[in-house]
Amino acid sequence: MKALIVEDEQSIAKLIGVNLKAIGIDYDMANTGNDAISAIENNQYDLFVLDRMLPDLSGVQICQYIRNTKKLKSVGILFVTALTSSESIIEGLDAGADDYITKPFDIGILKARVSSLKRRVEGHRDSSPINNKNTYNHMGIKVDVDGVKTIIDDKEIKLTVSEFKILCVLISSPGKVFTRKQIVDLIKGENIYVTDRTVDTHVFALRKKLGSKSKVVETVRGIGYRVKSEE
Numbered sequence: 001m002k003a004l005i006v007e008d009e010q011s012i013a014k015l016i017g018v019n020l021k022a023i024g025i026d027y028d029m030a031n032t033g034n035d036a037i038s039a040i041e042n043n044q045y046d047l048f049v050l051d052r053m054l055p056d057l058s059g060v061q062i063c064q065y066i067r068n069t070k071k072l073k074s075v076g077i078l079f080v081t082a083l084t085s086s087e088s089i090i091e092g093l094d095a096g097a098d099d100y101i102t103k104p105f106d107i108g109i110l111k112a113r114v115s116s117l118k119r120r121v122e123g124h125r126d127s128s129p130i131n132n133k134n135t136y137n138h139m140g141i142k143v144d145v146d147g148v149k150t151i152i153d154d155k156e157i158k159l160t161v162s163e164f165k166i167l168c169v170l171i172s173s174p175g176k177v178f179t180r181k182q183i184v185d186l187i188k189g190e191n192i193y194v195t196d197r198t199v200d201t202h203v204f205a206l207r208k209k210l211g212s213k214s215k216v217v218e219t220v221r222g223i224g225y226r227v228k229s230e231e
Helices: 010-022 033-042 059-067 086-094 107-125 161-171 180-187 196-216
Strands: 002-006 026-030 047-050 076-081 099-102 135-138 141-144 149-152 155-157 217-220 224-227
Touching: 002 010, 002 033, 010 026, 010 107, 026 033, 033 059, 047 059, 047 107, 059 076, 059 086, 076 086, 076 107, 086 099, 086 180, 099 107, 135 161, 141 161, 141 196, 149 196, 155 196, 161 180, 161 196, 161 224, 180 196, 180 224, 196 217, 196 224
Parallel strands: 002 026, 002 047, 047 076, 076 099
Antiparallel strands: 135 141, 141 149, 149 155, 217 224
């Protein structure tokens, strides 16, 4: 597995690189947005660690470029940046990032977040036939997308259309944070009326119905929701 670190502060780039190596990830480095685009065009990467503030293009622009490149649809993207406001974090996630940590960062947290992304990317590569059939089985929650069924402890629980779709979105990418806007964009459709404000209500009701598995759905304060990764 190979990563591209896009960071204009060399000391930070090297620190990130050393810790990626420690968990078995090779890497290249780019210190400008244009260098990053050139590297992307000429190499194959599985993970990207992006700074937000660069001398030319912004990290958000690079993130959008990656997500708009067909061959990179399933890569992992982590922002590591000094921008700490909720608005900045939401903007990064809305651009397509999987996760976001702020500077100064804890080395242990960096390695844990990158390891989580590494597992997701590897899982996407080696997706089993059951996942290809739109069926998920995560931490005791079974979701049959085609059959519109949710099963816990061998018992089917009844969800509304909106609750079911929110669960499908979250459980499809354990560990990935989804903003409220992303959830709305992913589940809206015919006869489904959901806004940023009502997502919280639907998630509250969903958790209630999940019962003993309610803690699998985690709140990321000020940003949105995710399904917990298996440890």
